[in-house]
Amino acid sequence: MPEPRRWWNSLRLRLTVGVSVLIAVLGLGMLVYIANVPYWAVTLHSPQPQTQVFIAPGGTSVSPPPANEPAAGIVVPGVSLREQANFWRYGLLGVAVMVAVGALAAYILVGYLLRSLESLRRTVSALSPDALPLRLPTFGREQEVQELTAAYNRFLRKVHHLLDAQRRFAADAAHELRSPLSTLRMQFGVLRHPESLTPAERQQTLSDMEAVLDGMVQTVESLLLLAQEPTPATWQDVRLADLVRTVLADVRPLAQSKGVALEADLAPEVVVRGEPRWLAVVVRNLLENAVRYNSAGGQVHVRLTAQGGQAVLRVSDTGWGIPEEEQPFIFQRFFRGEQARRVEGNGLGLALVEALVRHHGGRVSVQSTVGKGSVFTVTLPLQAAGV
Amino acid sequence: MRILLVEDHAPLARALQLGLRQQGYTVDVAATLEDARYALSISSYDIVVLDLRLPDGHGFALCRWLRARDERLPILILTALDRPEDIIEGLDAGADDYVVKPVELPVLAARIRALLRRAAPNPQPVLEWRGLRLDPASRQAWLNGEPLHLTTRQFALLEYLMRHPGRVISAEELLEHIWGAEADPFTNTIRVHIHLLRRKLGDDPKHPRFIQTLPGAGYRFAPPEEESHA
Structure with missing residues (x-):
């Protein structure tokens, strides 16, 4: 108190x-x-x-x-x-x-x-959340006051970071949800006159609405994840092989319907520290991409190894590949390549992968050749090998 | 009126197709530029609603291709691209209107009505002739002040005829523009609908006040005075 x-x-x-x-x-x-x-x-x-x-x-x-x-x-x-x-x-x-x-x-x-302290006090109490400065001016020559100002500035940076994330979330959410909402409204309007529709058209409209809603839910969830700050307090030791196997089981139906073969080669004792739910999102997005941007008869290979204190997860596919000029942008939010637009998606999957891997102290990289396929490599700091 | 909707996002395309159909239009959907070119080369449309980012290229290409081919067909660009450069390029490529997504269906329908009106020989928002009054916006019709109850097809048929007064329109043309891809060319659909429409209008085929039949050629709305009084 x-x-x-x-x-x-x-x-x-x-x-x-x-x-x-x-x-x-x-x-x-x-x-x-x-x-x-x-x-x-x-x-x-x-x-x-x-x-x-x-x-x-x-x-x-x-x-x-x-x-x-x-x-x-x-x-x-x-x-x-x-x-x-x-x-x-x-x-x-x-x-x-x-x-x-x-x-x-x-x-x-x-x-x-103390007058520099007083002017610092006045400046800080006049701060408003709508117009936060990036940093405070210098007050006096006193070392203690300067240290206090520096501490305030560090705090301001964190606040800015957080505010940016919040604003971005609000703007992205508004922007990304406008289109599906408008589609939904149109579909709703169509259903208001059911007498003009055949039963098949009614059914199709309802399942279209469901798909649009699913897409909106996914967009909101992805944006929420992107807006979150890492909370290592809740992290635990994650055995990646088990996690990848669980995700593989989830992705297999999609792969089968696309006629894409899924193969895995997982070193059993690779353990990293992290949030299992987030790491699962990373693996799922990479695997789903590898399947989606692939042609029937294609292959997806997951390989998990430990190398030099790093867990290395490599997802390689025989898919369409990513043009060299698009590669620098694929981890940006809402970027969708020319080819990628042929497939439904919100342009957030790889942005999410990049952000989550970064939060876990790791890196993600891509090598890709158009027509041959892509290799996504995720490295994460190893918690302990051979638990 | 027959619309070609070029849109690759399937749920939106279906919603637009059904929504516009409820407004009395016949809508064909093309998901790619190639499909759109094919549809345009085999059928005739009254307006093209065109998305820009399509799987096999940019909508501007279709705009230019269409303008090189047909001077008049109205093009409405419907896209999420909202940068001024896109709008300028789109209109300069030959589009007649540029609508940024998301759009409300009533707004889109009103813009389509406006473009169809401008393209037609009779550009009145409310069509009127000899006591027959037709308001495409509210989809209502009156004969000598009395409301006329027309089906969607009958309304579309009458609107098409009234938009082109004095011109002989073939049954094939009516079939194509009103029924679109659903039309079965080997039926007497048009004859039946014209017959029902005449009955509602109280029109006598022998001495037509509104719709004149020209055997072997087609139909004509607003026949010349001397013939109608003959």
């Missing part, structure tokens, strides 16, 4: 009080020291000083004590009790003046030193 805002919690006031207390303590100590100086002087020098002249507080010159009196005891030699009382009175007054002047000086000085 934060401290409630109280005037005595002010740094300026506290520093002023601190300085005042320090001056008071030092002043009083000085007084005590000075009050005892004659005594120490007498006892530290010859036991019977004859001609010593002491300057007592107040500037009074005193004569040395008679030689037959012993120069010992609490009473300061050569200073009368009245003179001592005067010494303390004026001494304390002097300390009080020092404290007052010191406190005022400290108050002004601290206020001067």
Whole structure:
């Protein structure tokens, strides 16, 4: 719980009080020291000083004590009790003046030193989420304030990153959902006049609507995944061979309907650290692409190995291949190649693969030749080989 | 009126086809440029609704090909490409209208009506002749102020005739533009529909007020005065 805002919690006031207390303590100590100086002087020098002249507080010159009196005891030699009382009175007054002047000086000085902090405070409290600056200006030369500003700037960068992701999600979602929504609305309008449709047309329209809805759901899910930040806290050890086998079982019906053969060669003991659901999305998107952009009689081969501290997943196909000029763009969101447009898709699959692999500290690359096929290689840091 | 819809996204193409059919149009769908060229070379259409990004090329190619071939056939580009350069290039390639997706069906239908109107000899939004009134936008017809109840086909037939007043239109042409690919050329569909339409219009084939039959040639709407009063 934060401290409630109280005037005595002010740094300026506290520093002023601190300085005042320090001056008071030092002043009083000085007084005590000075009050005892004659005594120490007498006892530290010859036991019977004859001609010593002491300057007592107040500037009074005193004569040395008679030689037959012993120069010992609490009473300061050569200073009368009245003179001592005067010494303390004026001494304390002097300390009080020092404290007052010191406190005022400290108050002004601290206020001067804290003004960069104050302008930083003002700037930060004037920040609005609609117009966040990329970074704050520099406030003063004080190292502490600059470090604080730098910390704010690091925070601002993170906020910007997050805001960008959110805005992109909103814009992408709106943009990508407009077309299917419009199609859906049209189909809905068609179904409002069922009497003008044959039963087959009604059925076809309904299954078309379902397909459009499925596509929208998939688009939203992909965009949500893309907008998410990595949360390694929930990661676990994932045995990739098992994960790939599960995904292969899911993709097999699609492959069979397209007449594409699926083959796998999986090293059993390859374990990476990550979110199994996300890694499954990576594998599924790569496999589905390899099947979809392929011709009947084609082949897809998945190979999982461990090499030099990396898990290497290679998905190679005998599909259409990707033209060289399109290769730099295939991992961008919503990019769809000339050929790829022949197949239904939202242009998010590979963007998702790239983002998820990157979140897991890995890399994805592609080699492709038109007419021969493509090889997608995903490398992920190995958690442990041979668990 | 017969529309060629060139659109490769199957669910959208089917929705547009059915939606436009409910508006009284006959719609053929081509999913590729090749299919579209083939359809255009074997049948005649009243308007082409053209997507730009197609599997086997760009819609502009079809635009230019059509303009090199036919001066008048209206082309409406319907695409998701919304950059100004695309719109300019599309219109300069010969398109008559450029509609950016997503589009509401009523809007698209209104634009199609506008283009068909402009292309027809009679460009009136509401067609009127001798007390017969036809409003294609609301799909209503009146005869001497009394509402006429016409079927979709009858309405389309009458609209086609009224758009081309005074011209002799063959039964084949009517069949092609109103029935499209569904037409069976070996039936007397047209004769039956013209007969039913005449009955609703109270038209006497011997002394036609609206639709004149020219044996062996076809039909003519708004026959010349001297013949109708003969």
